[in-house]
Amino acid sequence: MSWTRKVLRVNLTEGTCTPEPLNMEWAHDYLGQRGLATKYLVEETDPKVDPLSPGNKMIMATGPLTGTMASTGGRYSVITKGPLTGAIACSNSGGFIGNEFKNAGWDMIIFEGKSPKPVYLYIENDLTELRPADHLWGKSAWEADEMLHKDHQDPNLKIAVVGRPAEAGCLFAAIVNDLHRAAGRSGVGTVMASKNLKAVAVRGTLGIAAPENPDAFFEAVADGKEVLAENAVTGEGLPTYGTQVLMNVINSVGGLPAHNMRDVGFDKAENISGEAMHEPRASDGKPNLTTNGACFGCTIACGRISTIDKTHFSIKDQADKPQYQGASGGLEYEAAWSLGADTGVDDLDALTYVNFLCNEDAIDPITLGCTIAAAMELFEDGKITLEDTGGIDLRFGNAKALVEVIELTISGEGFGADIGQGSKRLCEKYGDPDLSMSVKGLEFPAYDPRGIQGIGLNYATSNRGACHVRGYTIASEVLGIPVKTDQNDAEGKPELVKAFQDATALVDSAGICLFTTFAWGMDNIAPQIDAACEGDWSVDKCLEAGERIWNMERMYNNAAGFTSDDDTLPKRLLKEAVKSGPTKGNVSRLGEMLPKYYEIRGWSDKGIPSSETISRLGL
């Protein structure tokens, strides 16, 4: 049956935890996780609510395939209104906690209000209670995680937790679970901390009931796993190099932005690539990469587990901090790019270290890296001074400056507090708003819209701002999945973007990982959902549900005050041509693509879904 059909409603103001049945009517239209939780949020909150006020809600939600044997079926999402953007925020995470929620009997947990004092939510199956977290407040995510494990004396406890930046009001704080997996973007951690909720600790031992149609389910699941195993990306590239397999690939096709997107192409990309992580280092002959690790139920296992060179400047004087001396999660592609290529830093160990810091204190490395990159450009332009930075020489390529400024951001001190507001606010403060490489306030990931046209349209229209995992057209435009489209073409991209966005909305609502779509099409995914769940989940129904979810999110954002004017890209990407490399001379041709996109979406030229579209999708 795949849904547990139970929702836990946690009223932080009142300090109550109340079970309620899952709205199955909605489940049949929105499936689960991203779609279903957004439906709850849309129905229950005012889109104009201040994201950091008690009136905002935060939902942790699993999908129907979470906790099943469907490959990668361990995902959960955090849905709320994001403080960095003011738009709908939905951040997806792997690790092990998604399954734990499900095994404890909960499809989703709705947090509302604000606790008068720091608390954490403890869940042991039906036992659910808010407990004091004064002792955890002010601790890093890792420290709080360790303390909770110790308090409960249960190594099997799964924990999602915010770090110090979230408490201090950093707008791009994440929620880290299982030490190095995160609901990373849009500042969902900031919302959590604004509710005085430090952590969620859960242990589930109830079991998840058999799928609706077990024979069909296991057949579809086995087929799916075979497809993943035989695919070059999911069967070989990702296990071997992780997402970092992309660093050299994207660089070589002229799609890798660098230096706050001033440049396309990073000449030192090799030094921070997946391949570099395999190279033995001079000091101890060991490579940066220790092994690959999987999230719950994942047969791809792209996760990187790495160590920092013990002689590296970042940790050589920190022998008393075992958390940096052993193996931990990272480096993944997006973080390697934002913290590395975009800041011009090619020091793999420094990047591994700051990535550890991002996990340790639960902040989004993409926004962090991009904001620092913007600050570096402002610094080189003289708009940010040594006085502003507290003496940090914030030039591109300065690894030590990168480390220092990130340590400051985590503590929220000095210039770190400025960084903690994200690039949009930082660039406004220092007088050059155009240098913020963001859409709707969310910073770009590691693919340049000038070098790869379709992704630009996706960034501009993505419901949570500049986000690659809302419509990963890179799959088609660079990797040729499911078919190769020309990265330089604008034609056909609106259709491509819409197809990716709708399919992704469905995948994010199912409990599985988007990375499966390097190999899976909807004809691999739909049969798994259909066999697991009651109701009809044919390919068409799945795509329709995906489109419904996308439009629901759009309508929420419109109601929150966003307009078609916000469906744009920074001037730099529209006007400054790529200076060198394979995509030299290109700018983003968003203007050519956007009207067509609105049209095929069934939206007005102001980006508003037509009444026909609304009724067609049953919204």
Added chain:
Amino acid sequence: MSILNIIKKLFGRGETEPVQSSKPIQPEPAQTSKVASKKVESEKTVNNTESVKPEHNSSASASKSTEHQKTHHAIIGAGPCGVIAAETLRKANPTAEITLIGDEAEPPYSRMAIPYLLINNIGEEGTYLRQPTHYQEQNINYLSQPVTSINPDKSELSLADGSTLSYEKLLIAAGSYPVSPPIDGIDLPNVHSCWTLKDARQIASLAKEESNVVLMGAGFIGCIILEALVKRGVNLSVIEMEDRMVPRMLDEKAGGLLKKWCIEKGVNVLTSTKITAIEESGQAMVIETDNGESLSADLVISATGVRANTAFLQGSGIEVDHGIVVNNKLQTNIANIYAAGDVAQGKDFSTGDYEVQAIQPTATDHGRIAALNMAGQSVEHHGSVNMNVLDTLGLISHSFGLWMGVEGGDSVEIYNPDAYKYMNLRFGVGDEEDVLVGVSTLGVTQHIGVIRGLIESKIHLKEWKERLMQDPTRIMEAYLSSTQELDNVI
């Protein structure tokens, strides 16, 4: 450490390990009979030869097994120890004559199962150690007849029905019996031990819903039947002389938590309390205690301890201390007589001392090793780890080895009274400062056996000791890291 090194190390230890004992080492059995029959004489010759042969000589053992095809092995005691011994003998020698002698009316059964019988989870047949037809299938003679005496000179047993039985080799696995304190009224008809199926039937007939039951003794046996009594709906009081529950297995903290747990479940627990008298009062009884309190009881269950069953050995010449004295082959001072299980004073793994452990895993280990030696193999008993597991109204406790610790050894505990969790790890000293020597736990169940593994293999935990000192719940990781070959992947 590579596997090779571990193996070398372990074999090294096996060869050189001194036999330690706080008592004088058992002399090899000497001739005790001047009028031994020829058969016994030859038996001893073989034994003497064996004692000078190198150990673990399996080819020699094999040839000996054939030589003794017709040996008659008698086993006194049909508990787990006796049954395992009989089966081991059968496996080692398909044609030997084997007689297993019990002294109760029922087929061999397990006392461990009695609590589950009392709550009707199983019927009496569920307590049987094996299907009753098993013995015949294995060609094991089963006699239900108390043994009244042993005459080693004649290699002969006297049975209660007046008959005799001669043997060539004898295993005494007669177990233990419950002892009751000398209290006025202890002989009253509604005062029972909880030891045999017969006791169980009587308890079942008296422990009815709402009846008042007093359990004398909160030791291992008392606690193990406590749940059954509560489930039967009686009003239960537990009276323990010592200052805590299960004092031989739990320290103050764990014993205290267990008491709190029982009280929360509605059991009246009195520790540091002695029963001074039991008096009849109409249909019921009145129990007087040394703290002045008196309780009414319809049934008193005496569970104040057990003692080795050695009375019938008087005059046999078999040396008895707290139990039957044995050497590291589980052989008594008489060459063709072995002793095992609750009745034997076998070697304790942790201390090297010879003592009566009276626990199930030791009984079965003893039974098997004694039988192998009887079958002509030469197998040394390296000592059994003293360990216990107890489920008291759903709260599970364990103790292993030197759970009270050793002087100067490190220890680490977690103590979470609200969650009823407790864990105490004890480490050795000197060369063994990173070796686990004892553990006690409350509220922990998963992978608990590795504690025996870690204690018994004396694995050096190295850096994992420090990690355990930080967080003892990581015991399974420590075990795996220390025992598996885990080379780096990439």
Added chain:
Amino acid sequence: MQKSLHLDPAKCTGCLQCEMACSYEKLGEFNPSRSLIKVFTFHEEGRFSPYTCTQCDEAWCMRTCPVDAITMDLTTGAMVVSENKCVGCKVCTIACPFGTINYVQETGKVAKCDLCGGDPECAKACPTEAIVFIDSNATGYDRMKAFAEKSLPSANAS
């Protein structure tokens, strides 16, 4: 030829497909907490270690069971717990020095790996061949097993 489960930590990614497969086979639900094979994570070392019963020859669990509830399946060589006979006394859980037979609160009985009657689901579910079911001799697994047992003085080759 008897087959054994061969567990290779170096190949394990910690995905827990084995735990789900095991629990589904035994309980008809996905419940890793009740799986009879467990994957342990060594965070500092970045390692994962799948772990279950080796069906050892010593069979401490079987020998110590007071009610004959554990028997050897003669076709697979697995020690199998009879749910009907097990009374839940837990003596086997302390006797097994590998910690691979566990008390299950939900059932009041113990549970251990029984090799799924000769076709273990964990091995089929493992995507990386960290768990394989192969001829015991082909892998030297018997030697490893023997080593594990010899490390315990109370184990005696008979």
